[in-house]
Amino acid sequence: MARTKGRLTQRDIAKLAGVSQAAVSLILNGGAEQARLSSETRERVMAVIQGTGYVADPLARQMHKKGNQLLGVFTYEPVFPNAQADFYTPFLLGIEGEAERLGYDLLLFTSTPVEDGRRKLFRKESRLRLADGCIVIGREQDRDELARLAADGYPFVTIGRRDDDSEQIPYVGADYLTVTRDLVRRAHDLGHSHLLYVGDGSGAESLMDRWQGFSEAVATLGLTGDRTAPMVAPSEIIERALASGATVLFCEVADGALALAREVDTRRLSSRLSVVAMGSAASLSLPSLQLSGFELPREEMGRQAVRTLSAIIENRSVERQILLRPNTVDGQTLRKREQ
Amino acid sequence: MARTKGRLTQRDIAKLAGVSQAAVSLILNGGAEQARLSSETRERVMAVIQGTGYVADPLARQMHKKGNQLLGVFTYEPVFPNAQADFYTPFLLGIEGEAERLGYDLLLFTSTPVEDGRRKLFRKESRLRLADGCIVIGREQDRDELARLAADGYPFVTIGRRDDDSEQIPYVGADYLTVTRDLVRRAHDLGHSHLLYVGDGSGAESLMDRWQGFSEAVATLGLTGDRTAPMVAPSEIIERALASGATVLFCEVADGALALAREVDTRRLSSRLSVVAMGSAASLSLPSLQLSGFELPREEMGRQAVRTLSAIIENRSVERQILLRPNTVDGQTLRKREQ
DNA sequence: TCAACCAGCTAATACGTATTAGCAAGAATA
DNA sequence: TATTCTTGCTAATACGTATTAGCTGGTTGA
Structure with missing residues (x-):
């Protein structure tokens, strides 16, 4: 029933478990072996963590360039559509599914206001780096922003092919x-x-x-x-x-x-x-x-984007520019030519 | 253009301008007035900043704000629907809109696998606390989980009225x-x-x-x-x-x-x-x-949930249990009784 | 009996920025 | 001449986590 005010920190956990903050961090990051923390201590700390539901502050972790198992999703337009058959939903469906499979949570960058129908990738308060990497979706994307992102070495993948002279932009596009x-x-x-x-x-x-x-x-x-x-x-x-x-x-x-x-x-x-x-x-x-x-193949493009991004983040070698084959649709409007 | 190793920091700027790091920060954040930094110093520092193209690390900037401006969205089912007229989308539409207005990003807890058609709120490694607070959506919710969440003092709001004997559960429901x-x-x-x-x-x-x-x-x-x-x-x-x-x-x-x-x-x-x-x-x-x-009024319920959650997080006083009036629909199937 | 060693932990520091408290030197006041 | 005020700045600290160096008390070896 302890109404803790504000965010739970490692210091709190440490106090509850009767160890130092460093011990908590070591245990969470696998450094416990090397620091020779006893398994009793480890279990005690883990018990407290589970009991409280503590999770490290993603901001503080990113300051040390650690990951948070967080994939950003940046859309130039609102994510959740009003229209029924929306263009984006299938991509997001695929993204969600693959994120689930790979154990990532999704961070939707909704805090950037939509101005003139689109969002801006960079701002003073850009929170992109909260995520380990980002998937960028949108019919019209800002080339300069993307080039800058690439130049910064920030992991991202765009949906839709984007070419740039100076930077190699990772994408999942359609052939x-x-x-x-x-x-x-x-x-x-x-x-x-x-x-x-x-x-x-x-x-x-x-x-x-x-x-x-x-x-x-x-x-x-x-x-x-x-x-x-x-x-x-x-x-x-x-x-x-x-x-x-x-x-x-x-x-x-x-x-x-x-x-x-x-x-x-x-x-x-x-x-x-x-x-x-x-x-x-x-x-x-x-x-x-x-x-x-x-x-x-929108859903598959979403899935592939997550796979590629995950590989980039984890520094695995991967093909960074992928084109998927669209599916042909027979339909009724292409017919045999009549003489 | 000197690709210095690592990122350019305020300390670097300070050294170049011959001032302290604090001065740089103050100048950048408009605290210069109050700290009475001379306009000469200000100009000197600004010149260095312009020359180097320094930009403050947004992550570090946000470290000592209270929260992370992150709202969790927990759905017991997948967020992005396959079906056309989905039950959840209007809620999420409202949530996104209000999150944008209030400057929050949204965190979708997709890392929890959907098992037997629903997700679990608590797991060994619950990541709920990554977010400052959480909106819980789902037709069937687990009462015990919600009660525990409330007991833990974690800020959350459910969509749909939920009553509990021992804990007051914040909700936005329909009347x-x-x-x-x-x-x-x-x-x-x-x-x-x-x-x-x-x-x-x-x-x-x-x-x-x-x-x-x-x-x-x-x-x-x-x-x-x-x-x-x-x-x-x-x-x-x-x-x-x-x-x-x-x-x-x-x-x-x-x-x-x-x-x-x-x-x-x-x-x-x-x-x-x-x-x-x-x-x-x-x-x-x-x-x-x-x-x-x-x-x-699903969209409005989503919006209201964000407002309530935001208030709870920021410790503003707020009505925690809100019922919104559904809109009556005239339609064709309720007619005058014929004798 | 003393050095060497080990297990098990903590103190200290770094990351980059924001902010508060306060210092030094000169000016104004009494 | 001593006091207070003002100007212009910096030192110190906080944010929450990761990491390295090092401390303590006990055991082993010679």
Whole structure:
């Protein structure tokens, strides 16, 4: 019933067990052997620790560069979503599962205010180092912040490929290049020879990869591949495709793909125009309209990020840049070309 | 650019500027006024700081704050759900929002394995005390664990009312009693006089409250109120209601309410039998079938839990047991009684 | 009988910063 | 000329833990 005020410290434990603070620390950190503390003493101290539920202050431990079995999770946006089918949740599901398996607790950096829709990684009161390392998630990440993090030697892994000139950034990304190539080949196998890429194909690495995979496959297979900006109405894009003779739309952004597919459906053009979604083909689909394309292995990416981060923290050798293959989704919107 | 070995500290700055470490700290933290450091000294030190790019170690800065600004979140089940409309997410949404507002980070205790579908609060190596305090969420909580936590003086708040004989358990719960009373009154206003409570009305506090609110209101208004166990097929419950002359079903469990409402709908009995869901009336409803009843203010409960916990941690006086009013949901399944 | 040795522990210090108490030298006051 | 006040700073300490050096009292060896 002892209402202890404030945090329990090693000094408290020591007093309760009738030993010195140093003894407590030694026992907790395996230095007891070397210091020749008797097993009786050890047991006595451990009993007190268990009875009180004492855990070392993570701050004080980190001052000595010790670990706390704590993985940070930094998201540029709120972790817990309002929207139903949220983009982040599957990643976090995987992260949670793997953290549990490896015995880590998760530290969500929610103390940084979300400003203009995103959080800042660095602040005066940055608490990143409370965690042993950190997983960084977010569609748009700040390259400079990441480079600085890497330069500081802080262990972290980003979800999504990030390249930097001066620093090697550890990541778990998706292999957009290969899967896009495969989809182009599949379109080819279904008789299509004129493809239209809907998107900018520039900006984030993931976008460049899609465009590159598309271009390469088109070239290899001797097809015709055009590109059009996505910032126009679906109907206009469809007009362009029909006018140019394209029979498949490769959509960079999945939302856009769904809009296009619905428009195609409404206008009963599905026999003349196929739609491929380069991402979220499964999760964004409607029951009545299954998009063709691919889906990121989000949960597995989360798991892999934890494994990689854990390896980095524990100084085990590990591949720091990993690309996982997205799963192709057959769906209904990529069809055999009709003559 | 001199990559000095180790981190640049205030001591280094002090040496370079020819002052004491304390002076550097004071200048950085605005204590310079009070310590009457001359503006020349201030400028000299600031110049050195700018030249070297020194930044204070945030960890060391926070060492002698009282707490670590860390709130634990303990869930008996995994935090990140697979299911779409998850029970916990709204709580966590509120918790995250309020944690952000108050400058707390969140610690998820994922290192405890989920066994038989739930986690254990206490283990040999409980890490609860890593956090300054903890929010406990879960439908079924272990009373003994909570009582022990309270006895230990560890700051925590549970979501959901928990009563204990010997310890006062802090909670943020829902006021089932009042809202159930109100719903009975509403049924009465709509002409109903014979009500059937579907559920056990015992077990968790929240169930007892519903039953009590129901019973009291029925007595006060001079109505007839029966009770039937929920563990039978919807059709059977409906038979019983019709046979006994009841015209409203008060369903303890929202899932059951939905099943009953659908059955009523299918059998075209909705003019003769109303259904009230005592919980999740909004979130569980189908677009085609809006349940009548009430909905917990989950997000607000999460927010309130953080506020209460924060107050407890900081030793501010605060109401430790709070009941929030659920929102009533009109819906389609509670109708005027037809003669 | 004294040195050497060992088991079993503690004192002391470091980590990097914040903060309080207080010191030294000169200026103002009586 | 002695006292108080003021200015401008530093010494000391605290935060909680990790680690190293070293102390004490007993046993062994010669």
